[in-house]
Amino acid sequence: MQCHHFDAGRCHSCTLLEIAYPTQVLDKERHVAALLAPFAGTLTWLPPVTGAESAFRNKAKMVVSGTVDEPVLGILDREGPTGGHGIDLTDCGLYPPALQAAFPALAAFVTRARLEPYTVAEPPAAMSPVASAEPGRRAAKAARAAKRGAHRGELKYLLVTLSPDGELMVRFVLRSQEPVARMRKHLPWLQAELPQLAVVTANIQPAHAAVLEGDLEIPLSERTALPMRLDGITLNLRPQSFFQTNTEVAAALYRQAREWVDAVDPASLWDLYCGVGGFALHCAAPGRSVTGVEISAEAIAAAWESRDALVASSPEGAARFGGVRFAAGDATAVGAPALAGHDPDMVIVNPPRRGIGADLSRRLEHATGVRHVLYSSCNATTLAKDLAAMPSFVPRQARVLDMFPQTSHYEVLVLLERA
Numbered sequence: 001m002q003c004h005h006f007d008a009g010r011c012h013s014c015t016l017l018e019i020a021y022p023t024q025v026l027d028k029e030r031h032v033a034a035l036l037a038p039f040a041g042t043l044t045w046l047p048p049v050t051g052a053e054s055a056f057r058n059k060a061k062m063v064v065s066g067t068v069d070e071p072v073l074g075i076l077d078r079e080g081p082t083g084g085h086g087i088d089l090t091d092c093g094l095y096p097p098a099l100q101a102a103f104p105a106l107a108a109f110v111t112r113a114r115l116e117p118y119t120v121a122e123p124p125a126a127m128s129p130v131a132s133a134e135p136g137r138r139a140a141k142a143a144r145a146a147k148r149g150a151h152r153g154e155l156k157y158l159l160v161t162l163s164p165d166g167e168l169m170v171r172f173v174l175r176s177q178e179p180v181a182r183m184r185k186h187l188p189w190l191q192a193e194l195p196q197l198a199v200v201t202a203n204i205q206p207a208h209a210a211v212l213e214g215d216l217e218i219p220l221s222e223r224t225a226l227p228m229r230l231d232g233i234t235l236n237l238r239p240q241s242f243f244q245t246n247t248e249v250a251a252a253l254y255r256q257a258r259e260w261v262d263a264v265d266p267a268s269l270w271d272l273y274c275g276v277g278g279f280a281l282h283c284a285a286p287g288r289s290v291t292g293v294e295i296s297a298e299a300i301a302a303a304w305e306s307r308d309a310l311v312a313s314s315p316e317g318a319a320r321f322g323g324v325r326f327a328a329g330d331a332t333a334v335g336a337p338a339l340a341g342h343d344p345d346m347v348i349v350n351p352p353r354r355g356i357g358a359d360l361s362r363r364l365e366h367a368t369g370v371r372h373v374l375y376s377s378c379n380a381t382t383l384a385k386d387l388a389a390m391p392s393f394v395p396r397q398a399r400v401l402d403m404f405p406q407t408s409h410y411e412v413l414v415l416l417e418r419a
């Protein structure tokens, strides 16, 4: 992939851009194989799943900078004396054309609704399209500057998600509710410009902190969820819920999970860290009880909505999805009482980068009724640590799924069996 921002040293998000794509994938396979080397004797690796090398991201996280009349959507340059200047990344090659095409109208809306870009004496975090983190010292300094009242403007970020059907969810992250009335007034103009706009919200993030978004989400459009249709299963994505970044590879991930789950054919299955229900719904089958658990109540509400629509869609849908349930809660804690007496036959886990941790690993290890675990990990280092804490389980099959070309990140799915 060629990128003029990378060549000019303006953006460093795609750390592997100069490495040929097949080599990137090979390196990822080697990386995870080395971490799982203790299990090499029992483990069969399937060929890696790859998708498009560019234009694969379904979500753009844009810092808004510049001025209200000339807003800049992208990242902030933090280097040198010009630190804090906006870099326009609306043509970033990781975004599909349908996502890129929305940016001009969104920028024009910023001007129309007079959404002044937020600035502080010390520039806020440079959000890269791949990951964001702000070093602690800079964050603390910036927080102090903001406290002194050195900030100006309202609009911090634009978060834009593209569905497989080409619809959009747009979230405006604001410092306060001050511009919301103006946004409502000008929204019909934006909807006319972007007829594919399904969901629009204002997210209120008053703190100057490395946190991308706040708790308060104000719906501005009638529709509140973006339908993400994968292999005939529609997942409803609500504003504050997680969705896998690469829709094409996510579909392959859920297909692989379904294949392995169906081969085991458990009567009862848990999907821990279920988000909006991707694994749970793809792995549903007639006569199978499936329970998804997730910390975000919003994601759980969306998962129920998807499940109910599938059940109502046809008698086959009712038979396949009727046994699916969702519950909001801490996956590491809800496991305790339930696993004590009523172990499911199989458990899927898909935790954040920190992994499932010592408590849940121990619980799974001692829940003797659980014969299989399917672990979907975006961080092979914590995966290896968690597996070491579950010595009764033997990894049988694994597969790398490259959700994040041009970076060192990847997803790996591992099927474990109790020995």
Ligand SMILES: C[S@@+](CC[C@H](N)C(=O)[O-])C[C@H]1O[C@@H](n2cnc3c(N)ncnc32)[C@H](O)[C@@H]1O
Residues within 6 Å of the ligand: 241, 242, 243, 244, 272, 273, 274, 275, 276, 277, 278, 279, 293, 294, 295, 296, 299, 329, 330, 331, 332, 350, 351, 352
């Ligand atoms: C990597 S995402 C996976 C989501 C989902 N499995 C999917 O395929 O889209 C991790 C999810 O875990 C949730 N989460 C984080 N900590 C949790 C916890 N302690 N208990 C339950 N869910 C948690 C997050 O809200 C997020 O939805």
